Amino acid sequence: MRILTLVRQVLDAEESVRIRDGEVDLNGSKLVVDTMDEYGVEQALRVRESGVEAEVIALAVGPERNQDALRTVLAMGADRAIHVMTELMLDPIFLSQVVAQVAQNENVELIFCGGQQADWDSHALGAATAERLQWPQITWTNGLEVHGQTLTGKHDAEDGSETFSVELPAVITTQQGLNEPRYPTVPNIMKAKKKELRVETLEQFHIGPKLKFLSAEVQAKTRLHKILDGKDAPAAAAELVRLLRHEARVIA
Amino acid sequence: MSIPAAATIKRVTGGSFLIEDLRPEDIFTLEDLSDVQKEIARTTVEFAEKQVQPQIPAIEEKNFEVTKGLLRRAGELGLMAIDVPEEYGGLAMDKVTSALISDKIAVCGSFSVAFSAHVGIGTLPLVWYGSAAQKEKYLAKLATGEWIASYALSEASSGSDAMNIRTQATLSSDGKHYELNGEKMWISNAGMANLFTVFAKVDGEKFSAFLIEAGTPGLTVGPEEHKLGIRGSSTCPLLLADCQVPVENLLGEVGKGHHIAFNILNVGRYKLGAAAIGGAKYAFRNGIRYAKERIAFSKPITSFGLVQEKIADSGAGIFAMESLVYRIVGAIDASLAELDKSAPNATQEIQKRIEEFAVECSIIKVWCSETLDRLVDQMLQLHGGYGYVEEYSAERSYRDARINKIFEGTNEINRLIITGWMMKRAMQGRLALLPAIQRVMDEVMAGPSPREERSGELADQHALLASAKKLSLFCAGAASQKYGAALADQQEVMGALADMIMEVLVMESTILRTEKMQGRSPLAAKMTKYYAARSFRVLETAAERVIGSVAEGDMLRTQMTIYRRLAKHDAENTVALGRDIAVAMTEAGRYTL
Numbered sequence: 138m139r140i141l142t143l144v145r146q147v148l149d150a151e152e153s154v155r156i157r158d159g160e161v162d163l164n165g166s167k168l169v170v171d172t173m174d175e176y177g178v179e180q181a182l183r184v185r186e187s188g189v190e191a192e193v194i195a196l197a198v199g200p201e202r203n204q205d206a207l208r209t210v211l212a213m214g215a216d217r218a219i220h221v222m223t224e225l226m227l228d229p230i231f232l233s234q235v236v237a238q239v240a241q242n243e244n245v246e247l248i249f250c251g252g253q254q255a256d257w258d259s260h261a262l263g264a265a266t267a268e269r270l271q272w273p274q275i276t277w278t279n280g281l282e283v284h285g286q287t288l289t290g291k292h293d294a295e296d297g298s299e300t301f302s303v304e305l306p307a308v309i310t311t312q313q314g315l316n317e318p319r320y321p322t323v324p325n326i327m328k329a330k331k332k333e334l335r336v337e338t339l340e341q342f343h344i345g346p347k348l349k350f351l352s353a354e355v356q357a358k359t360r361l362h363k364i365l366d367g368k369d370a371p372a373a374a375a376e377l378v379r380l381l382r383h384e385a386r387v388i389a
Numbered sequence: 390m391s392i393p394a395a396a397t398i399k400r401v402t403g404g405s406f407l408i409e410d411l412r413p414e415d416i417f418t419l420e421d422l423s424d425v426q427k428e429i430a431r432t433t434v435e436f437a438e439k440q441v442q443p444q445i446p447a448i449e450e451k452n453f454e455v456t457k458g459l460l461r462r463a464g465e466l467g468l469m470a471i472d473v474p475e476e477y478g479g480l481a482m483d484k485v486t487s488a489l490i491s492d493k494i495a496v497c498g499s500f501s502v503a504f505s506a507h508v509g510i511g512t513l514p515l516v517w518y519g520s521a522a523q524k525e526k527y528l529a530k531l532a533t534g535e536w537i538a539s540y541a542l543s544e545a546s547s548g549s550d551a552m553n554i555r556t557q558a559t560l561s562s563d564g565k566h567y568e569l570n571g572e573k574m575w576i577s578n579a580g581m582a583n584l585f586t587v588f589a590k591v592d593g594e595k596f597s598a599f600l601i602e603a604g605t606p607g608l609t610v611g612p613e614e615h616k617l618g619i620r621g622s623s624t625c626p627l628l629l630a631d632c633q634v635p636v637e638n639l640l641g642e643v644g645k646g647h648h649i650a651f652n653i654l655n656v657g658r659y660k661l662g663a664a665a666i667g668g669a670k671y672a673f674r675n676g677i678r679y680a681k682e683r684i685a686f687s688k689p690i691t692s693f694g695l696v697q698e699k700i701a702d703s704g705a706g707i708f709a710m711e712s713l714v715y716r717i718v719g720a721i722d723a724s725l726a727e728l729d730k731s732a733p734n735a736t737q738e739i740q741k742r743i744e745e746f747a748v749e750c751s752i753i754k755v756w757c758s759e760t761l762d763r764l765v766d767q768m769l770q771l772h773g774g775y776g777y778v779e780e781y782s783a784e785r786s787y788r789d790a791r792i793n794k795i796f797e798g799t800n801e802i803n804r805l806i807i808t809g810w811m812m813k814r815a816m817q818g819r820l821a822l823l824p825a826i827q828r829v830m831d832e833v834m835a836g837p838s839p840r841e842e843r844s845g846e847l848a849d850q851h852a853l854l855a856s857a858k859k860l861s862l863f864c865a866g867a868a869s870q871k872y873g874a875a876l877a878d879q880q881e882v883m884g885a886l887a888d889m890i891m892e893v894l895v896m897e898s899t900i901l902r903t904e905k906m907q908g909r910s911p912l913a914a915k916m917t918k919y920y921a922a923r924s925f926r927v928l929e930t931a932a933e934r935v936i937g938s939v940a941e942g943d944m945l946r947t948q949m950t951i952y953r954r955l956a957k958h959d960a961e962n963t964v965a966l967g968r969d970i971a972v973a974m975t976e977a978g979r980y981t982l
Contacts, residue, residue, distance in 0.1 A: 322467045
């Protein structure tokens with residue numbers, strides 16, 4: 138079985154976002170593999186380690202620096218990697234077209250992708266990929282088992298959980314709790330150097346995104362520095378309530 | 390394992406930085422890390438931040454089960470096998486990688502010390518001097534963290550004068566055992582170690598080393614010390630009372646234990662510097678994050694100049710530490726690169742080549758420990774009253790940093806080594822220091838000469854560096870002229886000369902690193918300028934101290950004239966530079982380039 142696991146490189150959650158010339162400036166910032174995608178990689182490795190004959194292929198679509206993320210995933214244990222190089226910012230619906238094509242070219246039967254992309258937060262990529270391939274998907278997965286061609290997945294519901302089963306091929310979107318992703322060990326980092334990292338260009342796919350990115354800005358927080366005179370406490374309290382209700386409009 | 394970047398690094402001899410000028414491409418910098426090294430660094434950071442950091446309270450309470458568990462985990466990740474040969478379960482990788490791990494793991498002083506004591510002084514004696522049987526028996530266990538190692542040299546009455554140990558070893562009449570008697574003090578990892586490297590004198594005179602397993606009858610680990618800092622690390626005395634050590638556990642040869650004791654120190658010293666970088670970055674980040682949130686006079690305190698000054702000085706200090714440590718460790722790797730590691734004398738050759746950098750290792754040790762000390766003090770100060778209470782990590786960083794000026798050879802001993810080693814090499818004719826001194830003397834005697842003009846953004850810093858080298862040579866010449874071989878007894882002068890030599894190496898490392906970045910980091914250029922100004926002030930103070938103590942009357946006036954001529958330079962606007970550096974660091978919320 139071939140498993141495709143999607144890898145996106147995002148800004149570390151601890152880093153602050155900087156904007157230069159209308160674009161997010163990642164220069165000098167710490168970039169990491171999207172945590173949600175890490176769950177997918179880990180789960181793919183666990184499927185392989187459970188005794189299923191499987192090859193784990195990592196896929197990244199983006200600029201050259203994405204190869205750092207792919208190397209991390211190869212060092213975690215993925216068998217090989219494909220990098221579709223592009224400088225364009227891609228929306229999930231377009232991205233799903235690339236993912237679906239790669240999945241077909243590689244004869245993949247199972248796709249893992251992060252349930253919630255740290256950079257777009259659209260939750261659409263898994264669904265759109267499944268739709269394009271006409272495959273079923275299990276979403277928000279936080280528990281998964283593979284028996285032959287059957288997958289059994291679980292996800293949390295309001296006050297408990299729900300369990301589903303599908304026959305392969307299928308798309309699985311992940312969420313926190315699915316597993317505890319491993320870190321690459323030093324020996325595996327060294328082995329990863331010898332693994333295949335195939336670079337392709339977006340042009341080879343003969344498709345282009347319809348959504349164009351225009352600009353980004355960071356919301357500037359400015360303080361109003363309004364200080365209420367507290368000598369007359371009841372009057373100050375009344376004034377505060379009035380300001381919160383009518384100016385800030387945070388209470389009804 | 391070879392790193393492609395190291396191939397271009399120039400092979401240099403120890404101490405040559407004072408008399409030779411290198412080009413940026415001759416030195417190794419952090420920007421030259423290979424993908425593999427970056428990936429290993431990332432794994433180490435993940436481990437340190439996600440597994441070690443949450444356990445800091447338990448570590449600090451001396452819960453050694455937690456520490457041992459984390460060391461075991463580090464072993465599983467391969468982080469403790471870097472310096473161990475492949476045939477004994479190790480990875481036999483380069484020294485930059487091993488320094489990088491020491492750097493990234495140092496988010497907690499106590500854990501960092503336990504880790505370093507294990508992989509450095511704990512494991513390396515066995516790697517370098519162990520017999521095949523000893524390595525077979527112990528090395529794989531140490532590389533995986535299944536066993537913890539400890540190194541026992543110091544005694545209550547012998548610290549810096551390590552050769553004066555009193556612990557005795559006597560061969561039993563049947564020739565099967567050595568019987569050890571004595572007491573060791575301040576032994577790192579003692580409370581959790583499975584294997585001790587213990588130094589003793591056979592028949593009261595032959596300095597030797599022994600491998601002793603925990604639980605050996607006659608070996609008792611004393612109570613934990615109550616320490617100022619690194620409280621979560623284990624530090625105990627060891628008591629040896631008729632302790633029977635099998636003869637096969639003699640490490641190396643009888644009477645040659647001092648090679649083991651001293652050669653290990655060079656590695657310990659550069660690794661200490663690497664760990665200081667990690668500790669400094671951790672304290673720096675916590676300090677900045679606090680200061681960004683702290684409002685006074687309705688503004689975050691990071692907007693005030695005297696706060697910015699501390700951030701700038703600390704940030705530039707980290708930049709300089711990185712430049713210094715990785716340059717030297719990269720140079721060590723370059724010198725080990727084409728070594729045949731399977732040759733029978735390979736381990737001796739490795740030590741010899743590392744020993745070549747003894748003076749640089751001592752400089753790293755002294756300079757990084759003191760820079761870290763200043764940084765943790767400044768970061769604590771940013772916290773105001775909160776810095777003085779245990780609720781914030783600033784006070785722990787402050788306490789933990791202090792030990793670095795004491796262990797791995799006190800900074801006093803290391804300052805004497807720095808100047809003494811250079812002088813010794815000069816006398817032996819192995820370092821062309823005397824001709825260089827002569828050239829400076831000739832130049833100053835010839836009267837004022839036009840300043841060497843360099844182009845480029847760091848032209849002024851190059852001029853400062855050239856002056857720094859000349860001043861150091863001039864002062865070294867003046868001091869040796871006055872005292873000759875007796876200079877070694879003038880410790881204050883030796884210390885001042887060491888300060889000058891250190892600043893030359895650090896300043897040069899920052900300049901070359903920045904130039905190698907080719908304008909990619911405007912911040913690096915600013916920190917280089919900021920640091921060079923500070924560095925030169927240190928140099929001037931030290932130079933005056935040397936000249937004032939070696940000359941008087943007309944001679945003093947002449948030498949001061951020469952000094953002023955050599956030291957002539959324009960003032961840099963360090964206030965403006967400092968503000969720029971602080972704003973960039975504050976925006977990033979951590980050390981950044």
